[in-house]
Amino acid sequence: MMQIENTLVSDDLLEKEFVCNIQKCKGACCVEGEAGAPLEESELALLEKHFDAFAPYLNEKGLAEIEKQGLFVKGLDGEWETPIIDGKECVYTIFDAKGNAACGIEKAHREGKIDWKKPISCHLYPIRVQQYSEFAAVNYHHWQICDSGCALGEELQLPVYQFVKEALIRKFGEAWYATLEQVAQERGNLTS
Numbered sequence: 001m002m003q004i005e006n007t008l009v010s011d012d013l014l015e016k017e018f019v020c021n022i023q024k025c026k027g028a029c030c031v032e033g034e035a036g037a038p039l040e041e042s043e044l045a046l047l048e049k050h051f052d053a054f055a056p057y058l059n060e061k062g063l064a065e066i067e068k069q070g071l072f073v074k075g076l077d078g079e080w081e082t083p084i085i086d087g088k089e090c091v092y093t094i095f096d097a098k099g100n101a102a103c104g105i106e107k108a109h110r111e112g113k114i115d116w117k118k119p120i121s122c123h124l125y126p127i128r129v130q131q132y133s134e135f136a137a138v139n140y141h142h143w144q145i146c147d148s149g150c151a152l153g154e155e156l157q158l159p160v161y162q163f164v165k166e167a168l169i170r171k172f173g174e175a176w177y178a179t180l181e182q183v184a185q186e187r188g189n190l191t192s
Helices: 041-057 062-069 104-110 118-124 144-156 165-172 174-187
Strands: 003-005 008-009 093-094 101-103 127-131 138-139
Touching: 041 104, 093 104, 101 104, 104 144, 118 127, 118 165, 127 165, 165 174
Parallel strands: 008 138
Antiparallel strands: 003 008, 093 101, 127 138
8 A cells, every 4th residue: 555645545556457358348347237337526517518419429228217317326325426227237338339338428528529538437447446535545446347357457567557547647647647657666566
């Protein structure tokens, strides 16, 4: 465990290796699980603001569920999350011709329709951030459906923190990430 600014960061970010392997997992993280993706309070307004721009990218099932549940819901833990369809996929999930799950919000972003990529919890995965009153805990989350991502990360020798570099910078900033890289270098966990 290390402290960077007001975060406590798990050593697993430096020691574990990971690269998402969509060809093997088919985007299961968008479909599996007992709840939707965690949302930050600030993201609720972004969902409302950008809905008209990303709605055309969503499928009928997702749109119908949004009509019923709304753009976001309170989870059993009292935190905001994305709604899910019949206990399965996120309402923002879309599928390509090969059956791979992806994010309709992110597709709208890639096509220049919105300036918001997607919820930060999705962008950070397999890292999860738990906010406490005085600090945030930054942890690696191992989920069996991501075993192919772990195997590919090991094959490519890419630590988790490097795989999610863009998302970590988005969440915590350049200076925070530079400190993490410095710690990794000092500990011998920096790859080129």
